[in-house]
Amino acid sequence: MNLAQILFVPRAVALFGASGDATKNTARPQRYLAKHGYGGKIAPINPSRPEVFGLKSFRSLKEVPFAIDHAFIMVEDVERALEDCGAKGIPLASVFSDGFADAGGEGLARQERLVSRAKAFGVRLLGPNSMGMINLTGRVALSVNAVLEADVLPAGSTSIVSQSGTMLGTVLSRGAARGLGFSKLLSVGNEADLGVGELVELLVADPETHTILLFLETVRDAAQLAAAARAAHAAGKPVVAYKLGRSKLGARLARSHTGALAGEDRALEAYFRDCGILRVDLLETLIEIGPLLAGHRPRDRGVAPGRAPRVAVVTNTGGGAASVVDRLGMAGIETVAPGSGAPIVDLTMGRKGLSYGAVLGEMLYFPDCDAVLAVVGSSSHSYPERAMEPILAAARSRTRPLGVFLTPQADHALELLAQAGIAGFRTPEACADAFRAYLSWRAPRAGSEARPLDWPQGVPAQGKLDELQAMTLLASLGVPVVEAAVARAPDYTHDLPYPVALKILSPDIAHKSEVGGVVLGIVSREAFAGKARSLAAKGEPLLVQRMAAGLGEAIIGYRDDPVVGPLVMVGAGGILAELYDDVALGLAPVNEAEAREMIGQVKGFAAMRGYRGLPQGDLDALARALAALSRLSLLAGRPVREAEANPVIVQRAGVVAVDALVILKEA
């Protein structure tokens, strides 16, 4: 048996700490396994009782007379249980017990020890602090989640990997209430061994899984998850993430809750996009979006140039449609009505003669839209069959994504849609969020196959770099840097033409202008001598740079992010980037086209795009500089932690970095 089989369809399970007291959480897995039709063998391990709810109980694992595929550990002494598993040759244990990384400092040390012991015993781990695994298609409910008290939970082709155990119950119960089923539901707990990335790989290979959902508080294995997401794309399986930690408060909570860095949300946003993972904003979108995506692939990068994404809309309620359309508009999406200049087809207004089904049928083949939205009012509550019939009929042979929003409480209508594999939405916001996520979905960026680059000669690969070294490094990658020279005591001579700028050259002063270490606009040799003497009071060497003028300023940056890995950033200069958070991020390296797309996302460059007749700056050159900076990620061993050129002067032709800062990992 491979790992997927052992995890999803174990032939026999051992339950460490299975309680004979029905009110205890630890009694649940045995009850749930039976209730939901588990066909394999169950071995409760409970030294205090001869039997547990009708099953023979074992004092210890070694007394179990049959082979076990998967152990579920609910006892305090997890390490001892793992040792027993190892001794019996059990390849996998899910650990419900907590108090590890989830409990902070000491717990983290306990967890590290646990992992190394498990490795020594040859046992893979799900958890600790995991609520377990539910396989509805395979009828294995190996979990303590109370949602399993429900008598029937519909099976489907969507699977979920969750960093919150409770959320398994949330998606299952909410899905069940509208007829949406699931296949595998996995609570990863602290991800001490099996992480989200590896589990997604298993689901990509799982023939019962067509759509993969992620409930995340952080990302602990960015590279592995990125690879899994690329594999999912290749297999035609959409991966959808709902991630917490968007606010500082949320990030703090996620950290206290998971013991891991939540990561900067903007970095994760870029990560998801560049990995081809759809990110949804609302919790229910995660549950509802599956059927919208089924059978569809991400739209091409760039789409139809010059036009916004478009959704064709038909409705029999004006206000109901408006509640979705308004939010589509907020996301920059347009709506269309085939053969009409109106934004939607409202069958209550002017076009009463038309049938709902005929209009919808036409839209599903309308070439000039990207997706179709159908909105239904009170009839979906009062006459669900009759109201859904034209939608079910029209949708049968569709090739375009179709989403349906029902304005009233319409559980039965939602069920009819779910049965037909049509995406039904309970709220206008989740509906609009799903269309937004679909329409901004992009194929994963190809993993870079570029060969590692060599570190440039003359620049130290550890310690602190001064500005000249930083400039030399960036220039070696292709970032245009301003012409510069070093002037030394006692004469401070140099060959650069005036005007020039003058800076103290020291690796210890990162923000020179804040400590008075910079003089700009020195126009002559005479002025230079005095400035140089007063700046270099202790005879330090000085960096002399030609003054560069341009139409505006930009900032470009690089960071080897501890959560998502190498990233580049571009923003407008001055205080705009910081004040309005007006920057774009992307996973490094980026090519020139990708860099241009990032620059296109920055509002502050409007002034350099010919806004109000202002002269245009060379943003293509800025894109080349950004792409060049991003090649820091290709340097062998990735020695750079952070780099920034700020400002980069944008000219009519070309750009030039006039200030650079590079921080190495080994400082």
Added chain:
Amino acid sequence: MNLAQILFVPRAVALFGASGDATKNTARPQRYLAKHGYGGKIAPINPSRPEVFGLKSFRSLKEVPFAIDHAFIMVEDVERALEDCGAKGIPLASVFSDGFADAGGEGLARQERLVSRAKAFGVRLLGPNSMGMINLTGRVALSVNAVLEADVLPAGSTSIVSQSGTMLGTVLSRGAARGLGFSKLLSVGNEADLGVGELVELLVADPETHTILLFLETVRDAAQLAAAARAAHAAGKPVVAYKLGRSKLGARLARSHTGALAGEDRALEAYFRDCGILRVDLLETLIEIGPLLAGHRPRDRGVAPGRAPRVAVVTNTGGGAASVVDRLGMAGIETVAPGSGAPIVDLTMGRKGLSYGAVLGEMLYFPDCDAVLAVVGSSSHSYPERAMEPILAAARSRTRPLGVFLTPQADHALELLAQAGIAGFRTPEACADAFRAYLSWRAPRAGSEARPLDWPQGVPAQGKLDELQAMTLLASLGVPVVEAAVARAPDYTHDLPYPVALKILSPDIAHKSEVGGVVLGIVSREAFAGKARSLAAKGEPLLVQRMAAGLGEAIIGYRDDPVVGPLVMVGAGGILAELYDDVALGLAPVNEAEAREMIGQVKGFAAMRGYRGLPQGDLDALARALAALSRLSLLAGRPVREAEANPVIVQRAGVVAVDALVILKEA
């Protein structure tokens, strides 16, 4: 009987066009009235049948032998029906028939005629294009909305006024599914006569209504609704609005759907806030927020200075709580855990010994928070009574707003909460939205009691104003304007000290700098003469202004908005206000404190608030200038349509407007 009684509890109703065909919409009101227990008399008016579903039918209204309070009109010839109503002395008609303002140009003319006829007949109108009125506490279901097919609809103390008829069914059915009842539900249609404002007034006076909800696509009677909202505040009845048209697409749709201007969303946002109306972002928040507000009043303007609003949070699911807390953080709200530095009390983490009820009870009396959030996981689905019991017990004697988010599908638990008058939320987003709305709720600003101001002498009150006249007008209200003089051909002499700016003085050129009509920074008399001659090629008079320097620029503006009335605006200068939509709006007039609060909302002023050690600008003087500009709304007859001072130079001490534009209504 007064209008409220006639509308909400008519003793007898006439149904114009009541159909005998059960499949027709026009058969519904009679069926629904009976189904939901109407106790009064019903007179179907249908000339083609002697009886309709067991009731004697009348060929015309005049044959009805008893008095009618309220007519419901579903026939095409609405005018004729109204005439009959007038002849019989029926004081009120609800008109379901459409094809009036909702149908554009010609329809609008038909509607105007209808209104004037109704007035002549002495009949008040609800509609046209209204779905009618549902009074659940009074058992009068006078509506065609199919939601009334439901056998039981719970009654409650919340009433709603809706510009979308369908939405009555939406809120009713969604409320019913979680045990939330309603009192009056009113579909206002085109508001040809009875508008939202007047209906809110009736609900303020209605003893059965404690909370008033609004579903809006636009506002047609801003002044009357503002007065009604003030009355609601005085009566302790919260008014909550969900308004569409936030995006341009949504606004366009609202216009095509209602035949009325949707209004600029930011203006309406300011309007709602200054009227003391809570605005919710999500549709379900509208349905769910009522119990959170019940018995509470808006927090004071300004709150506790220097601290963000705070919510105490208890949970038995980390991920579930995080999904709400993350969004609270995005809205600038903090969370607290009494007696601990942690952001929340998570009973699954470290504090397992504590009981849910005890923690919640403590929070409900914790002085250092503004509201309390309780989050419950899977148990609310699997054991609803047991899971809700500690909440119901702790909440019994609460004095603080309490909201509960249930992570799974938990209909029964929601019902238990609703029965106990506790706000339960289905989604983390609606939950966070409700807390945000509550915590940003403010008492209505007092209506201005200032006496009307006189128009200044020497400035024309109609036609186009040139810049000097505009400056004179603003200065007369107290806006500091730059020192200026008029220079005329042939010599263009003036007395101002240099440097000066020079502009063509013409009421016909609004944007002088775009047509080369401005010269800045003229340093001497010699330079002046040449510039003046070349600028005034045709011998036009010129405006000479002293050059003013400062730390930064601002823009202040005034608009007598066609939807919400007089507004003032303030933004950072340059292109920031436009590029980042970084402006604050308020209903005019504003006092200095209100103006300061608006300025505090503009991010772009960070640079003048001492950001990164930059020198501080006199933003108090800017507030005084903004308050002065807002007094345009007090000028007798309100002759000004729009005014703008851009830029206003902000100095270390004081501000000065160097460019002004005023557009009068009678141009």
